[in-house]
Amino acid sequence: MKLSVLSPTVTERAVLGTLHQLKLHTAILQRGSRHRDLVQAMVVGRILEPTSKLATARGLAPQTGSSTLAQELHLGRVTEVELYKAMDWLLKRQSKIEQKLAQRQRNSLPCLPCLPTLPCLTLPLNLFMQEVF
Numbered sequence: 001m002k003l004s005v006l007s008p009t010v011t012e013r014a015v016l017g018t019l020h021q022l023k024l025h026t027a028i029l030q031r032g033s034r035h036r037d038l039v040q041a042m043v044v045g046r047i048l049e050p051t052s053k054l055a056t057a058r059g060l061a062p063q064t065g066s067s068t069l070a071q072e073l074h075l076g077r078v079t080e081v082e083l084y085k086a087m088d089w090l091l092k093r094q095s096k097i098e099q100k101l102a103q104r105q106r107n108s109l110p111c112l113p114c115l116p117t118l119p120c121l122t123l124p125l126n127l128f129m130q131e132v133f
Helices: 008-021 024-028 034-048 053-060 080-092 094-108 125-132
Strands: none
Touching (some): 008 034, 034 053, 034 080
């Protein structure tokens, strides 16, 4: 029996939808911006098919037809240089993003009075960036 493979549109929408349900985009930046959208595209691309920034930029190009992320995020033309600039932008926001994610984690943990020294269970953004980018 042959398994059917989901189209890029379906899988990209599923991953992007999951990121939105987790509200990762608002942890990155509350309001929309091109950098935030480029970061989202890189995260989705990295989850689905880890490649170089050049390959990611090419995959986002409408001519390739290999990705609908550019349309979904209204990115238009994307260059490799833009992706690197978005990563630099993300790095500058790292501390603020980590604080938001840590606060969300703390707010979602149940009260555990018997474990007052329970460490924060969030993954530092720099480790996330090393794995994702």
